[in-house]
Amino acid sequence: MTDLRLHPDTKEQVRQKVDIVDVISEHIVLRKSGVNFRGACPFHNGSNPTALTVNPVKQIYHCFNCGASGDAFKFLMDIGKRSFQDVVLDLAKRHGVAVRTLEPEKAQELQRQLSHRDQIYEAMGLATSFYQHALFSSQGREAHDYLIQKRQLTKETIQTFQLGYAPAGWDTLYGYLVQQKRLPPALVEQAGLIVPRKGGGGYYDRFRDRLMIPIHDTRGRAIAFGGRSLGDEQPKYLNSPETELFSKGSILYAMDKARDAISKTDRAVVVEGYFDAIALHQAGIQQAVATMGVALSGDQMRQLLRYTESKHIILNFDADKAGITAAEKAIAGFKDLVFNGTVQLRILTMPDGKDADEYLKQHDANAYQELLTNAPLFIDWQIEQILAGQNLNQADQFQKCSQAITQLLTNLPDTFIRTHYIHTCAQRLAQGNSYLALRLEQDLRRQLRYSRWYGNKPQTPTTPTSALHVAETQLLQIYLHFPQHRAFVYEILETEDISFSMSNHRHLWQMILDMLEEETTSLEPVEPFPDHLVQQLQTACAEIPEMAKQLHHLLWLDENSRVALLRPTMVVKAAIAKIQLVMGEKRYRHWRDLWEKTDLKANPELGHYYQTKIQSERNSILELQKQIEVTFADLTDTLGLIVEF
Numbered sequence: 001m002t003d004l005r006l007h008p009d010t011k012e013q014v015r016q017k018v019d020i021v022d023v024i025s026e027h028i029v030l031r032k033s034g035v036n037f038r039g040a041c042p043f044h045n046g047s048n049p050t051a052l053t054v055n056p057v058k059q060i061y062h063c064f065n066c067g068a069s070g071d072a073f074k075f076l077m078d079i080g081k082r083s084f085q086d087v088v089l090d091l092a093k094r095h096g097v098a099v100r101t102l103e104p105e106k107a108q109e110l111q112r113q114l115s116h117r118d119q120i121y122e123a124m125g126l127a128t129s130f131y132q133h134a135l136f137s138s139q140g141r142e143a144h145d146y147l148i149q150k151r152q153l154t155k156e157t158i159q160t161f162q163l164g165y166a167p168a169g170w171d172t173l174y175g176y177l178v179q180q181k182r183l184p185p186a187l188v189e190q191a192g193l194i195v196p197r198k199g200g201g202g203y204y205d206r207f208r209d210r211l212m213i214p215i216h217d218t219r220g221r222a223i224a225f226g227g228r229s230l231g232d233e234q235p236k237y238l239n240s241p242e243t244e245l246f247s248k249g250s251i252l253y254a255m256d257k258a259r260d261a262i263s264k265t266d267r268a269v270v271v272e273g274y275f276d277a278i279a280l281h282q283a284g285i286q287q288a289v290a291t292m293g294v295a296l297s298g299d300q301m302r303q304l305l306r307y308t309e310s311k312h313i314i315l316n317f318d319a320d321k322a323g324i325t326a327a328e329k330a331i332a333g334f335k336d337l338v339f340n341g342t343v344q345l346r347i348l349t350m351p352d353g354k355d356a357d358e359y360l361k362q363h364d365a366n367a368y369q370e371l372l373t374n375a376p377l378f379i380d381w382q383i384e385q386i387l388a389g390q391n392l393n394q395a396d397q398f399q400k401c402s403q404a405i406t407q408l409l410t411n412l413p414d415t416f417i418r419t420h421y422i423h424t425c426a427q428r429l430a431q432g433n434s435y436l437a438l439r440l441e442q443d444l445r446r447q448l449r450y451s452r453w454y455g456n457k458p459q460t461p462t463t464p465t466s467a468l469h470v471a472e473t474q475l476l477q478i479y480l481h482f483p484q485h486r487a488f489v490y491e492i493l494e495t496e497d498i499s500f501s502m503s504n505h506r507h508l509w510q511m512i513l514d515m516l517e518e519e520t521t522s523l524e525p526v527e528p529f530p531d532h533l534v535q536q537l538q539t540a541c542a543e544i545p546e547m548a549k550q551l552h553h554l555l556w557l558d559e560n561s562r563v564a565l566l567r568p569t570m571v572v573k574a575a576i577a578k579i580q581l582v583m584g585e586k587r588y589r590h591w592r593d594l595w596e597k598t599d600l601k602a603n604p605e606l607g608h609y610y611q612t613k614i615q616s617e618r619n620s621i622l623e624l625q626k627q628i629e630v631t632f633a634d635l636t637d638t639l640g641l642i643v644e645f
């Protein structure tokens with residue numbers, strides 16, 4: 001397989017155009033500190049927000065904790081797990097550097113691909129100024145009046161957002177771009193601006209008699225349009241189709257203009273419509289972006305998080321969408337990030353059924369700022385929604401609320417946060433009765449443990465079937481019934497970063513961890529492995545027959561299992577190796593599948609990357625197989641001894 005060999009000139013030109021501070025701050029928040037910049041290192045798990053130093057003069061970075069260091073290329077290679085060529089090509093594309101390779105025929109192909117994208121950018125740029133111009137001509141009068149009178153936008157705002165007007169004819173833009181500016185029609189079609197007529201023969205403009213709102217990428221280049229109808233035409237909003245440049249789920253409207261304000265104020269405001277965002281910017285609240293009517297995706301959320309250090313996001317819902325179900329839907333793409341506390345998500349619902357745009361017509365920016373400051377955290381907001389309008393003195397309503405709250409709190413993986421909410425919810429439900437509050441708190445805690453344990457997952461079989469199941473079963477049995485080896489099992493699971501794959505095992509392990517945590521919250525000297533652990537679990541199980549059935553073979557050890565576990569250290573090592581082997585084989589198949597699907601001629605470097613992955617996976621599999629054989633031999637030795645006795 002031949003690698004694509006880049007010409008040294010290309011590498012050097014890219015190196016000169018790229019600034020390491022720009023590159024790194026697209027991934028983490030950097031703050032100026034003397035001549036350098038500092039931020040949290042993305043290459044190790046630490047919370048030190050200044051571990052990574054970026055030196056703009058030398059164009060290098062260095063982490064004091066994990067030692068990660070290098071230049072902009074190295075950073076991008078490591079963070080995206082990409083090859084050097086891949087990184088250089090991508091940067092060349094972004095910075096408009098002509099790519100030269102040591103094989104000229106390949107260079108031409110690459111150059112064609114790059115310039116095609118540039119041409120689409122050009123078409124979008126030309127269309128933007130065409131529409132802008134039309135807005136201030138006589139045919140754009142109605143659109144212009146609408147913006148000034150109805151939306152109360154200033155001339156300056158209209159300019160900043162490059163708002164425009166698509167004239168009413170069928171081919172005015174076509175005439176401008178294709179006939180006047182000589183752009184190929186196919187290209188303008190790929191930009192999503194014109195549509196081929198059915199039955200062949202020519203094109204017509206996609207946007208006609210509409211107010212035009214250009215959508216920009218983070219670097220301020222127009223990549224799509226939203227077109228609002230001025231009369232009764234449906235749809236009210238017509239968006240550009242997905243193109244090479246535009247993918248709706250990964251773009252936030254006004255991100256290019258909000259970036260600086262988000263990092264300065266350390267929080268982002270997310271609204272639904274274009275005009276909500278525009279109105280907020282006009283009022284000086286420039287950390288606002290819009291989702292363009294769709295639910296916020298995980299992709300969009302991660303973009304926002306790059307610019308706020310405290311991960312502070314405020315969702316501003318329209319009043320008609322402010323129900324719990326709508327809120328759940330809106331955060332579905334990044335639910336985990338909210339519940340595990342990565343994102344500090346707050347919910348702002350507008351008073352009197354307004355959206356942000358309407359609100360700002362009657363109130364000033366300070367009033368809106370105050371709403372932002374007082375917006376409750378997502379979980380608190382949900383609890384309020386559950387309790388709103390309920391009479392807790394009525395048994396049925398009380399039960400409904402406590403069930404809904406239990407359901408909500410099961411989402412919280414962090415014990416500290418969960419404990420905090422169990423406490424506050426019990427207080428709320430008890431309405432000042434301190435005895436009841438205490439009882440409720442215990443009750444909630446117990447219910448949570450069980451519903452977390454059950455989840456909504458299908459029940460798994462109780463008899464060990466696969467090698468993986470046997471290995472996991474043995475690890476748990478040793479942990480539970482051989483207290484002197486608990487530290488060893490715990491440590492090896494942690495250091496090898498192994499998690500249980502069977503849901504009943506996973507949940508049992510979580511119960512154990514929860515119990516240990518409860519034990520260690522007292523100020524007594526820490527005794528992390530209490531002897532009564534098994535009895536405690538058995539008691540907990542006895543209350544729920546379904547749970548007892550699934551965990552019986554783990555909590556009550558029969559004689560056969562006891563013999564099989566006779567050399568616990570060996571068994572643990574073999575079990576870990578077996579789990580790693582299964583995981584390694586899975587990864588091996590995954591890389592092989594990817595490799596088989598790769599067009600090796602078109603993508604030699606990708607193919608090469610997959611091959612190195614396959615090779616290293618294969619090596620570690622062989623190594624693990626050897627380990628398992630050795631430990632297995634040791635084990636049978638022991639068993640032989642038992643037979644003799």
Ligand SMILES: [Zn+2]
Binds near residue numbers: 063064067068
């Ligand atoms: Zn580090």
